[in-house]
Amino acid sequence: MTGQQHIVVIGAGYAGLSAATRAGRRHRVTLVAPETRFRHRVRQHEQAAGRPEHRPDIARVIRGRQVTHVPARVTELDLTARKVFLDNGEALSYDTLVYALGSRTDRQGVPGVAEHALTAERAAEIRRRIAEAPTPGTVAVVGGGATGIELAAELAEAHPAWQVRIVAAGQVGGWFSAKGRAHVLRVLGRLGVQVHEHSPVTAVTAHGLRTDTGTLDADLVAWAASMEPHPLAATAGLAVTPDGRARVDEYLRSVSHPEVYVIGDAAEVTVPGTGTLRMGCATAQPMGLYLGKRLAGRTSAPFAFRYGLQCLSLGRREALVQLIHRDDSMRPTAVRGTLARLTKAAIVNGVVLALR
Ligand SMILES: Cc1cc2nc3c(=O)[nH]c(=O)nc-3n(C[C@H](O)[C@H](O)[C@H](O)COP(=O)(O)OP(=O)(O)OC[C@H]3O[C@@H](n4cnc5c(N)ncnc54)[C@H](O)[C@@H]3O)c2cc1C
Known part of the structure; x- marks a missing residue:
């Protein structure tokens, strides 16, 4: 140019x-x-x-x-x-x-999502609905991917009086290495999150969810499916x-x-x-x-990219750093605890610094 x-x-x-x-x-x-x-x-x-x-x-x-x-x-x-x-x-x-x-x-695929569920984009509304509820209730987070897991862990840690459920069509964190997924499930369990796997949601209603395997009550549905x-x-x-x-x-x-x-x-x-x-x-x-x-005229090479790791926050005290191959497939190694938490925090802050 x-x-x-x-x-x-x-x-x-x-x-x-x-x-x-x-x-x-x-x-x-x-x-x-x-x-x-x-x-x-x-x-x-x-x-x-x-x-x-x-x-x-x-x-x-x-x-x-x-x-x-x-x-x-x-x-x-x-x-x-x-x-x-x-x-x-x-x-x-x-x-x-x-x-x-x-x-x-995506709010279109399942009936009732647009009317009755809140997505991560409406974080302020999720925050307000929980803060203004007269008594603690139940939140169902739909989606076993990274967004669903991070949201369920964060809500459960911040609001221990609420019952948080995570509902997934397949496994929760099923793409991680065995060690990585075990850590995710252990932390969710410690935070009191109820895990419902292999339960594809077929509808969201004013009272909760209908799934392939039955109904689940919820005062608030957070949608993080795709x-x-x-x-x-x-x-x-x-x-x-x-x-x-x-x-x-x-x-x-x-x-x-x-x-x-x-x-x-x-x-x-x-x-x-x-x-x-x-x-x-x-x-x-x-x-x-x-x-x-x-x-800006500082490179004329094609775009190059390789993966190195995937990070997940699990509340403010835990995280997961999953090492991956350059093609995004899993390595067996998964880092947990303080090192993972600090790595995730450094990446999230580094992203903002790199904006300019
Ligand atoms: C809770 C949560 C946690 C996540 N965690 C991770 C993670 O740990 N790691 C990871 O890799 N990814 C994560 N993601 C995914 C990641 O946020 C997205 O992939 C990323 O934001 C995509 O960046 P982008 O710049 O393409 O678009 P976006 O960040 O979506 O930005 C789009 C921009 O377009 C603007 N825009 C939209 N419509 C219009 C319009 N009509 N006119 C003008 N502007 C418009 C928006 O306002 C915004 O400025 C997470 C997502 C969520 C919701």
Whole structure:
């Protein structure tokens, strides 16, 4: 890319914000996202449990760079005219577009989720519902993946008078090594979390859950079952996979629109030797860092990535660090206790430092 360009970055998550601050060293960048404080999604389970928030102001993160933050929502993209339409009535023109709208919890697959369940994105509401309940009750967390486990552990530790249940279609933490999964189940047990495995949820009601194996009462249902990419990529006409993630080349450029880069959860990225990357902060931020450097003219190499570890918080006193091979498959080693807790905390704090 020669000369100064106008780059529009849509989405200020791990991917978008990391790309914008670096690209803004060389180009004029407009960053569009509705929030004024960084969302820091990997800490949303802590917010739901009423822990202090750690969310820097976006204005502070972009200070000193040629980046202007427009606090608005993108409503439409015209990829032919190179225009981004916003809910404040503005339309932005770009030379290069960085699409980083991330993902959200899928609420469509099971009846009753949209009406009766709260997702991690609504952490403040989970916190309020628990704080304002007249007496302690029962929370059912649906999802045996990382988000469900972190949320169940955090809620159980912060609210010991509440009964917390975790409900999974398969195993809870079933992808970890035997040692890793055993540690997860041991800590959940210590925190008093009831584990319901192999219980696919068929409906959420005003009183709890219906599953393949019966009903489970709950005063509050927290839904953390699966993620879906933001739908705008597909509706705007970018080439996407059947699940709606944008198809990109080895430089993270849309295969259908080379003036558009797609990064983070919104993109399906395959790296030789590593495979197709899963959605996660662990993959989204490296994409943003790479693209920012590329746009600033500091690299022309293809995007490279290898996995090293997976971290999980299990309340404020425990964690798991699972060592993994470069292709995301498990090694037998799993670190627990203080070392795991400190490693997880260092990574979560390091992510914020790396935004600029
Ligand atoms: C509780 C929880 C714990 C997690 N823990 C981990 C973990 O330990 N490790 C891990 O790797 N991953 C974890 N994840 C997943 C991780 O948070 C996501 O994969 C990551 O946030 C994806 O980053 P992103 O930059 O692609 O998108 P996001 O972080 O989703 O950011 C999307 C951005 O787009 C903006 N946006 C959305 N719609 C619009 C619009 N219409 N117009 C303008 N802007 C818009 C949003 O406001 C936001 O700024 C966790 C998720 C949750 C919910």
